[in-house]
Amino acid sequence: MIPRFLLIGAIVAVLAAAPWWADRGTIRLLVEALTLLALAQLWNLLAGYAGLISVGQQAFVGLGGYLLFSLAMFAGVPVLWALPLVGMLCALIALPVGALAFRLTGPYFAIGTWVIAEVFRLGFAQVGSLGGGSGISLPVGLVREIADGRGAREALIYWLALGLAVGVTLSVWAALRARTGLMLGAVRDDAEAAAALGVRVLRVKFGVYVAVAGATGLVGALAFLQRLRITPEAAFSVTDWSVVVIFVVVIGGIGALEGPILGVVLFFALREVLSDLGSWYLVILGITSIAVMLVEPKGLWGLLTRHREVRLFPISAPLPRSLR
Amino acid sequence: MDWINAIVQGALLGGLYALFAAGLSLMFGVMRFVNLAHGDFIVLAAFGALALVETTGFFPFWTLIALVPMFALGGYLLQRSVFNRITGQDLLPAILVTFGLSVILQNVMLEAFSADSRRIPAGALDTAALALPGGIGVGIVSLLMFLAAVVSLGSLDLFMSHTRSGRLLRATSDDQEIVGLMGANRAHLFALATAIAGALIALAGVLMAVKTNFDASAGPVRLLFAFEAVIIGGLGSLWGTLLGGILLGVAQAVGAQIDPGFQILAGHLVFLLVLALRPEGLMPRKA
Numbered sequence: 001m002i003p004r005f006l007l008i009g010a011i012v013a014v015l016a017a018a019p020w021w022a023d024r025g026t027i028r029l030l031v032e033a034l035t036l037l038a039l040a041q042l043w044n045l046l047a048g049y050a051g052l053i054s055v056g057q058q059a060f061v062g063l064g065g066y067l068l069f070s071l072a073m074f075a076g077v078p079v080l081w082a083l084p085l086v087g088m089l090c091a092l093i094a095l096p097v098g099a100l101a102f103r104l105t106g107p108y109f110a111i112g113t114w115v116i117a118e119v120f121r122l123g124f125a126q127v128g129s130l131g132g133g134s135g136i137s138l139p140v141g142l143v144r145e146i147a148d149g150r151g152a153r154e155a156l157i158y159w160l161a162l163g164l165a166v167g168v169t170l171s172v173w174a175a176l177r178a179r180t181g182l183m184l185g186a187v188r189d190d191a192e193a194a195a196a197l198g199v200r201v202l203r204v205k206f207g208v209y210v211a212v213a214g215a216t217g218l219v220g221a222l223a224f225l226q227r228l229r230i231t232p233e234a235a236f237s238v239t240d241w242s243v244v245v246i247f248v249v250v251i252g253g254i255g256a257l258e259g260p261i262l263g264v265v266l267f268f269a270l271r272e273v274l275s276d277l278g279s280w281y282l283v284i285l286g287i288t289s290i291a292v293m294l295v296e297p298k299g300l301w302g303l304l305t306r307h308r309e310v311r312l313f314p315i316s317a318p319l320p321r322s323l324r
Numbered sequence: 325m326d327w328i329n330a331i332v333q334g335a336l337l338g339g340l341y342a343l344f345a346a347g348l349s350l351m352f353g354v355m356r357f358v359n360l361a362h363g364d365f366i367v368l369a370a371f372g373a374l375a376l377v378e379t380t381g382f383f384p385f386w387t388l389i390a391l392v393p394m395f396a397l398g399g400y401l402l403q404r405s406v407f408n409r410i411t412g413q414d415l416l417p418a419i420l421v422t423f424g425l426s427v428i429l430q431n432v433m434l435e436a437f438s439a440d441s442r443r444i445p446a447g448a449l450d451t452a453a454l455a456l457p458g459g460i461g462v463g464i465v466s467l468l469m470f471l472a473a474v475v476s477l478g479s480l481d482l483f484m485s486h487t488r489s490g491r492l493l494r495a496t497s498d499d500q501e502i503v504g505l506m507g508a509n510r511a512h513l514f515a516l517a518t519a520i521a522g523a524l525i526a527l528a529g530v531l532m533a534v535k536t537n538f539d540a541s542a543g544p545v546r547l548l549f550a551f552e553a554v555i556i557g558g559l560g561s562l563w564g565t566l567l568g569g570i571l572l573g574v575a576q577a578v579g580a581q582i583d584p585g586f587q588i589l590a591g592h593l594v595f596l597l598v599l600a601l602r603p604e605g606l607m608p609r610k611a
Binding site for chain 1: 358552585
């Protein structure tokens with residue numbers, strides 16, 4: 001147990017010190033990676049554990065970004081205070097949105113969430129005070145209030161992103177080790193048997209959906225706080241917030257907390273190598289993830305641990321040696 | 325009068341949406357499988373027609389002679405080689421593989437045909453219109469499109485109710501396991517359903533290419549329209565799908581009449597309204 005926490009702690013400590021050892025470009029890249037990691041963990045919880053396959057999480061990423069800008073610009077809420085508020089509001093909005101989406105099941109749930117995200121995108125493009133289709137920038141005065149100077153602001157946003165990525169990963173881990181995880185596992189193995197044992201299947205799934213929506217909104221708010229500018233196209237981008245996130249989880253390993261971490265590292269390595277290829281790099285990612293799905297559905301992490309039980313984030317006790 | 329005109333044009337466009345939806349609905353009905361790349365295949369058919377017209381100079385509708393069998397065969401082979409491996413209880417592989425396929429198709433078409441918005445001109449047919457009383461003009465292309473939709477859905481309905489293969493497909497829709505036990509070849513039946521879907525996709529793609537502008541990234545929105553027509557109409561009902569398509573087309577046309585930026589949004593909102601008030605759809609298949 002101790003070496004595991006030492007390892008995780010050491011990695012987090014090195015990352016936390018990044019503003020002292022990394023240049024601005026690296027910091028920006030790290031914020032992007034940490035945001036992607038948080039989104040990947042959340043999608044993994046939703047699809048890999050709760051069986052809710054959504055291709056419309058960009059609805060909450062964009063909503064989070066727009067809510068942050070609106071709260072700061074129109075309600076006068078200090079930007080940093082607005083962040084937790086955005087998370088709560090997104091979870092609140094997920095209640096009616098989820099109630100609609102949950103009327104559809106399986107593959108139609110996936111397309112339904114996509115329609116809802118499109119409604120958000122087209123809806124925000126109609127709001128004139130938020131710049132309509134061309135978007136809006138956070139006013140300079142508000143940006144100055146965040147921190148003393150650009151370096152301090154970028155470091156602060158970086159630490160928030162790090163805190164969020166670590167927080168999301170640990171929260172998902174904690175949830176999976178607790179009652180929720182047991183119930184989700186039971187539902188995944190046999191929904192009818194789980195229901196017969198008293199698991200309120202829909203209620204558990206709905207709870208996960210709402211919690212994930214809130215956290216996704218928070219990640220979105222931070223992503224657009226870093227960019228300081230938001231447009232409907234960027235806020236509700238299918239490619240940035242669904243395609244890439246799903247590829248990262250699938251290639252890294254769905255249904256394991258280590259998968260998304262591995263996936264994010266791999267994604268940024270691939271992106272550096274393939275950056276000259278334009279849209280071909282999405283084609284290559286697509287082919288890779290289809291191949292993974294057909295050959296090793298548990299992804300790279302599944303491949304690495306096929307013969308050896310290694311867990312950075314164990315969610316169940318290992319089987320006693322006599323039963324193996 | 326503008327409003328009546330908008331409703332008529334929207335209803336005719338709804339025929340095209342029903343065609344988008346028919347293949348999706350058939351595949352889901354027979355094997356509970358949804359191809360998220362459905363819309364991208366429609367756009368692929370449209371680009372196929374464009375390429376054929378540009379190289380041979382044929383009249384756009386003649387491309388159907390090549391494209392319909394090609395897409396039917398392609399559908400059959402795709403189902404037998406890839407989709408059959410991911411059709412089953414576990415939804416995750418089916419959704420993720422077809423989602424990946426959608427991204428691949430979009431980006432390959434983007435590289436091959438650029439991001440430009442295209443349309444296939446149909447010569448004199450483009451402007452030919454039937455004048456209705458009250459100053460309403462109905463384009464011949466729109467009318468042909470609607471007729472093609474009704475004829476295709478009608479033939480599919482006849483095929484499903486009066487042929488041996490159709491009966492087998494309906495039986496598969498009721499219980500896949502039992503049909504397999506009775507000695508039917510499930511892998512072949514699934515591929516047959518996808519082949520029919522492929523033919524419908526080719527028809528829809530060619531008609532769309534003549535009627536509206538399209539580009540390499542137009543697929544996902546076509547998938548959403550198809551899905552909305554299916555849900556509005558009610559799962560498993562072909563004529564319900566036609567009604568769903570018409571309602572969607574009318575909603576979009578009326579929305580566009582209010583404000584051009586409101587066109588697509590109005591369609592989505594009507595869909596969400598139906599989902600909220602009548603989730604089983606307007607014409608659900610009786611159990």
